[in-house]
Structures are given as structure tokens and as C-alpha cells.
Amino acid sequence: MLRMHSVTKSYNHRGKRVLALDDVTMDIPAGDFVSIVGPSGSGKSTFLLMLGGMLSPAEGKVVVDGQSVYDLSSDKRAALRKKKIGFVFQTFNLIPYLTALENVQIPFLLAGVDGDEQRTNAASLLERLGLGDRLDHKPSELSVGQQQRVALARMLANDPAIVLADEPTGNLDPDTGRAILAFFEEIHREGRTVVMVTHDHTAAARAKRVLRLLDGKIVNGGE
Amino acid sequence: MKLRTMVWREIFERKNQLGTSFLAILLGISVIVSIKNITHYSEKAVARELDALGANILILPKSASLQDYYSADLQQEVFPEEYVERLTNSDLQGLDNLSPKLSMPFTIDGKQFTLTGILPKNEFQAKLAWQSAGIFARPEGCGTVVAIPGQDAEPAKETLSRKRVIETIGEAEMLVGADMAVSLRISEGDSVSVGGASFAVTAVLPQTGTVDDSRAFAHLHTVQRLAGKDSVLNAIEVVGCCNAISDGLVQKINKLLPEARVVTISQIVDTQIKTNRMMSRLSMLFLVIIVLVGGASIANYMYANVFERRREIGTLMALGAGSAVVLRLFLLKALLLGCVGGLAGFIIGTVTAVILGPRIAGVPVFPMPILLVWAFGISVAILLIASYFPARRAARLDPVSALQEV
Ligand SMILES: Nc1ncnc2c1ncn2[C@@H]1O[C@H](COP(=O)(O)OP(=O)(O)O)[C@@H](O)[C@H]1O
Numbered sequence: 001m002l003r004m005h006s007v008t009k010s011y012n013h014r015g016k017r018v019l020a021l022d023d024v025t026m027d028i029p030a031g032d033f034v035s036i037v038g039p040s041g042s043g044k045s046t047f048l049l050m051l052g053g054m055l056s057p058a059e060g061k062v063v064v065d066g067q068s069v070y071d072l073s074s075d076k077r078a079a080l081r082k083k084k085i086g087f088v089f090q091t092f093n094l095i096p097y098l099t100a101l102e103n104v105q106i107p108f109l110l111a112g113v114d115g116d117e118q119r120t121n122a123a124s125l126l127e128r129l130g131l132g133d134r135l136d137h138k139p140s141e142l143s144v145g146q147q148q149r150v151a152l153a154r155m156l157a158n159d160p161a162i163v164l165a166d167e168p169t170g171n172l173d174p175d176t177g178r179a180i181l182a183f184f185e186e187i188h189r190e191g192r193t194v195v196m197v198t199h200d201h202t203a204a205a206r207a208k209r210v211l212r213l214l215d216g217k218i219v220n221g222g223e
Numbered sequence: 224m225k226l227r228t229m230v231w232r233e234i235f236e237r238k239n240q241l242g243t244s245f246l247a248i249l250l251g252i253s254v255i256v257s258i259k260n261i262t263h264y265s266e267k268a269v270a271r272e273l274d275a276l277g278a279n280i281l282i283l284p285k286s287a288s289l290q291d292y293y294s295a296d297l298q299q300e301v302f303p304e305e306y307v308e309r310l311t312n313s314d315l316q317g318l319d320n321l322s323p324k325l326s327m328p329f330t331i332d333g334k335q336f337t338l339t340g341i342l343p344k345n346e347f348q349a350k351l352a353w354q355s356a357g358i359f360a361r362p363e364g365c366g367t368v369v370a371i372p373g374q375d376a377e378p379a380k381e382t383l384s385r386k387r388v389i390e391t392i393g394e395a396e397m398l399v400g401a402d403m404a405v406s407l408r409i410s411e412g413d414s415v416s417v418g419g420a421s422f423a424v425t426a427v428l429p430q431t432g433t434v435d436d437s438r439a440f441a442h443l444h445t446v447q448r449l450a451g452k453d454s455v456l457n458a459i460e461v462v463g464c465c466n467a468i469s470d471g472l473v474q475k476i477n478k479l480l481p482e483a484r485v486v487t488i489s490q491i492v493d494t495q496i497k498t499n500r501m502m503s504r505l506s507m508l509f510l511v512i513i514v515l516v517g518g519a520s521i522a523n524y525m526y527a528n529v530f531e532r533r534r535e536i537g538t539l540m541a542l543g544a545g546s547a548v549v550l551r552l553f554l555l556k557a558l559l560l561g562c563v564g565g566l567a568g569f570i571i572g573t574v575t576a577v578i579l580g581p582r583i584a585g586v587p588v589f590p591m592p593i594l595l596v597w598a599f600g601i602s603v604a605i606l607l608i609a610s611y612f613p614a615r616r617a618a619r620l621d622p623v624s625a626l627q628e629v
């Protein structure tokens with residue numbers, strides 16, 4: 001379960017305070033599928049990073065499965081991410097000098113899985129995403145849609161209970177976008193909690209619940 | 224995949240940026256290895272030359288002229304034998320061997336030769352005070368040469384020709400120089416008579432190419448008697464430790480024996496040792512330079528590398544990498560680069576030394592495995608130390624600031 005309690009976060013931008021999240025309180029039960037919508041600059045990415053234990057709030061608490069995330073040390077938070085959380089970034093953040101297979105091996109490496117098992121596990125994840133014939137390609141040798149799928153395979157590598165995705169369809173053509181959405185529905189059916197930031201209303205509509213952010217506030221918590 | 228694999232991949236992917244700073248380290252290590260290698264063999268060569276020449280300090284009467292080092296002891300002037308005692312009873316360091324001598328000319332069959340009286344080593348050793356002064360205990364690596372195989376077979380002869388020191392010689396025994404033996408057809412076991420005294424030839428000495436070849440050696444006290452002189456010497460040859468010589472051994476002897484003249488094989492001792500000293504200093508200087516310049520350059524590169532890779536670091540952290548993993552990622556890179564730099568520096572430096580050594584220092588140079596340890600040590604240490612703070616900065620990066628999407 002994910003919970004935010006009175007969370008406030010502001011950035012300092014050229015000496016001016018920019019309020020990115022303004023006293024946000026909300027709950028996401030385990031197994032939920034939530035879309036976060038809102039105009040650009042409304043705080044969606046900030047919200048998602050904070051849920052994922054990547055960005056500490058100025059005030060308030062973020063609780064994951066009963067644990068107050070920002071009361072942990074940064075290494076403990078990293079361990080929590082390794083165990084429970086899968087991130088998908090808008091820009092994929094693949095490691096440019098590693099192949100598709102090696103990029104997907106990273107979470108296994110971090111988990112201390114040995115080399116052979118790393119490769120078989122990573123290869124089967126890439127196959128699941130239809131990239132079985134692109135294992136040895138570097139990110140620069142892949143199309144944007146393929147890069148996104150490598151990122152999704154890597155996100156699944158630690159078998160996360162919580163999946164946090166920042167505009168996963170933002171950079172894709174409509175067909176690929178639909179395939180990616182189907183993928184999120186599929187992993188949601190596997191029992192994972194999915195929180196997905198999106199611009200796209202049809203995409204948002206596929207979720208069980210839509211949260212709308214405006215100027216750092218949640219303006220509707222409805223279904 | 225191991226963390227190491229990632230490190231290698233990254234190095235090869237971005238090798239161009241690594242270029243100059245790594246080159247600085249590599250060149251530095253190569254130069255140090257090469258200088259150390261050449262210096263080592265050059266020092267060995269000096270030691271060998273000194274040893275081959277025998278004594279490297281001569282104590283002569285004040286008025287003695289000095290044209291040729293080897294015939295310097297063939298003088299009319301004398302000084303008291305008691306000088307030897309003064310030397311051995313002093314606390315002078317670095318006196319390896321003393322060889323008091325008195326020479327007198329003699330003729331056989333109308334040919335001129337020199338009879339040189341020497342004091343055999345056993346008579347030195349009989350004097351307890353000398354032994355305890357450590358006169359015959361030559362310190363290791365101090366003007367000595369590594370034993371040349373095969374040369375120990377005939378110690379008496381070889382030692383005499385090389386160091387002008389001999390273990391034993393009886394009062395009526397004689398050692399004959401190579402040229403003299405040939406011209407008088409003398410061989411071992413013959414007997415020779417000089418000035419009414421009869422000597423048994425115990426050995427014919429090997430050719431040395433010096434005036435020693437037309438000399439005969441006999442016991443000092445016998446020669447003193449034959450010459451009609453009492454307890455006097457023409458010369459004392461001293462084998463001094465080269466370091467002790469450059470530390471002013473000559474001046475110290477001079478002070479001890481103010482009425483004598485003390486000279487060294489100055490051109491060898493001075494120039495060669497000066498060159499070697501300069502080389503050692505140069506290698507120290509290079510060490511300082513590469514530690515500073517190379518270290519700074521590596522640190523600079525590493526900071527830039529951390530900055531450039533902050534998105535990657537953020538990604539790894541998002542995937543659950545803790546600060547220890549990130550720290551290891553960068554320190555491992557430093558370690559790998561250090562090993563490569565050490566190994567490559569050793570190889571380049573050694574090849575350079577082997578090729579250039581004979582031209583620069585005039586000595587043959589061979590690879591020295593110990594320098595590999597040196598090269599590794601310096602290279603790895605510089606890289607690890609220079610990379611520590613950048614690596615720590617990477618480990619302390621805030622995952623999100625590293626990931627900030629534009
Ligand atoms: N690192 C930052 N420094 C300064 N301002 C920031 C930073 N990151 C985000 N902001 C500001 O915070 C607000 C929310 O940003 P963000 O969460 O990225 O919104 P969204 O993802 O909805 O576009 C924006 O006004 C943005 O300009």
C-alpha cells in the first residue's frame with residue numbers, strides 16, 4: 001500500500017520558490033491501477049519520484065507497506081526500491097554502453113544473481129516483450145519503441161510489487177502506445193500496484209482510478 | 224555480468240576522454256621504470272668497474288707525482304707503515320680493504336722489473352683490532368660485484384689481479400706477473416733470486432693489461448728488508464665503499480693522515496656516481512611530477528566522468544543500487560586503470576630502458592621484474608587516491624537530482 005500524508009515539496013528555481021506538491025494526502029491500496037493526469041508542470045513527476053523513494057518531501061510522510069520511506073537511510077531506501085519498486089522513466093534511462101540484455105541484467109546483478117542466471121532471466125524478460133532477437137543491440141541501435149520495451153523488461157527484473165511509470169506512452173506512436181498500455185494492464189492483472197503518469201486521456205481511462213494534479217494539488221481523488 | 228564488466232564497457236565506450244590523463248600516468252610510470260632500470264644497471268657497472276680496478280683510493284707520500292693510477296705506487300718517497308695502524312684504529316666507515324705496499328726496482332737478465340711487497344690478508348686478520356673494526360667484512364652491495372661464476376676457482380690469483388689483495392704469502396714466496404713470467408720463462412714452482420734472496424714462485428698471475436703484469440709480488444717485510452728500508456711504505460691502496468667515498472671518505476682519511484696524499488679514481492667515482500645520483504634524483508622528480516600532475520589530471524577526469532554519468536548513476540540508484548555499489552563502480556574503474564597503467568608503463572619503460580640504456584649509460588640493461596611491483600604500486604595508488612573523492616561524490620549523489628528530466 002502507498003500512502004502520502006500532507007506532503008509538500010518545493011524547488012528553488014533561480015532564487016524563486018516553485019511549489020511542486022502542495023499538502024498532498026492520498027492512499028493507493030495494493031493491487032490498484034492508478035493514472036496520474038494533469039497539465040505539464042503540475043507536479044506529476046515529482047509525485048511519482050516521491051512515491052518511489054527517490055525524492056524526499058519538505059514536509060509530510062510517504063509510507064510504503066507501513067514503512068515511512070523517508071525515515072530510512074538512503075541506502076535502506078535503495079534496498080527498498082530494489083526489493084519492491086519498478087521504475088519506468090519517460091526517457092527510459094537505458095545505460096548507453098550496455099546491450100539490451102545487459103541493461104536488463106542490471107537488477108539481477110544488484111540482487112547478487114550469478115552470471116548465467118542473469119542472462120537466462122534477462123533474455124526471457126526481453127522475449128516476453130518481443131525483443132528476443134535484439135539482445136545484443138545497444139540502445140542507440142534500437143528504435144524508440146524497442147528502447148521503451150527494454151526499459152519495461154528491466155523494470156520487471158526485480159519482480160516489483162509496485163510499478164511506477166512516468167509517461168510511458170509519451171514518446172511513442174499510437175500503435176506502440178496501445179501495446180504498452182496492454183502491457184501495463186497485464187502486469188496489473190499479475191497483482192502489481194501500478195501508478196502511471198500520462199497526458200493521454202484514453203490511456204488514463206484504462207486505469208481503475210484517475211488522480212488529477214493541478215499546481216501541486218490533487219483536485220479529484222475520484223474514480 | 225559483473226560490476227567489472229560494466230566498468231570495462233564504460234572505459235572502452237568513452238576511451239577518448241580518458242586519453243590524456245591516462246597517458247600522463249602511463250608516460251610517467253614508463254619514465255620512472257626506465258630511469259630506475261637504467262640506473263640500476265649503471266650502478267652495477269660502476270661497482271664492477273671499481274672492483275675490476277681494485278683499490279679505489281690511494282694513500283701516497285705527500286710529494287708523490289701521479290701520472291698513472293696503476294704505477295702511482297712506484298715512487299721513491301716513502302711514509303711510515305704505522306699509517307696503516309692509524310687507519311685501522313680509527314672509526315672511519317667504508318674502508319673495505321687496505322693493502323700496504325712497498326715497491327723496489329730490480330733487474331734479472333738485464334731486464335727491469337718491479338718487486339712489490341704486500342701484506343697478505345692472513346696477517347691482517349691476525350691483528351684482532353682490525354678484524355673487529357670490520358675491515359674485511361665488505362658490506363653487501365657496497366662497491367662489490369656479484370660473484371662472477373668460475374672466478375672463485377683460483378681465489379688467490381684472481382683476487383690479487385682484481386683487488387690486489389691476497390690471502391696468504393710466505394716470507395720466501397713470490398707471485399709473478401704475466402708479462403714477467405713470459406719474458407723470463409718462469410712458471411709455477413720455479414725459484415727466482417732477487418738481490419741475493421731466493422723466492423719460490425707460487426703462482427703466475429693472469430694477464431691484467433696493466434703495469435701489474437711486469438711486477439712480482441712478495442711479502443712486504445721481505446721487500447722492506449731487501450730494499451734496506453725499515454717499516455716504510457710507498458702506498459696504501461684502499462678499497463672504499465663508493466657511497467662512503469662520495470660522503471667524504473677521502474677528506475676524512477686526509478684529516479687522519481695529514482702528511483700523506485690521498486687520491487681516488489676520481490673520474491670514475493665522480494662522473495659515474497654523479498650521473499647515477501642525477502638519475503635517481505630525476506626519477507624522484509618524475510615521481511613527484513606524475514603523482515601531482517597525473518593525479519590531478521585523473522582526479523579531474525574522474526570528476527568530469529561522475530558528472531557526465533550522473534543520469535546513469537541515478538538510474539542505478541533507482542534500480543536499487545546503494546552508495547556502496549556506486550562507490551565500488553568508480554573505485555573499480557580506478558583499480559582497473561591503475562593495473563593497466565602499471566603493466567603498460569612497466570612494459571614501455573622496460574623496452575625503452577633496454578633499447579636506450581646502452582646508448583645513454585653505455586651499459587647493457589635487462590628487464591627487472593621488481594620494477595613491475597613498483598609500477599603497479601605507484602599506478603594503482605595514484606589512481607585510487609585521485610579517484611576517491613570523485614567516487615565518493617558519485618556515491619553521495621541524490622538519485623533524483625541525477626535523474627532530473629529536462
Ligand atoms: N529540479 C527542479 N528545479 C526547479 N524546479 C523544478 C525542478 N523539477 C521540477 N521543477 C518544477 O516543479 C514543478 C513540477 O514539476 P514536475 O513534477 O516535473 O511536473 P510534471 O511532471 O507534472 O510536468 C514544475 O513547475 C517544474 O518546473
Ligand SMILES: [Mg+2]
Nearest residue numbers: 044045046166
Ligand atoms: Mg513530468
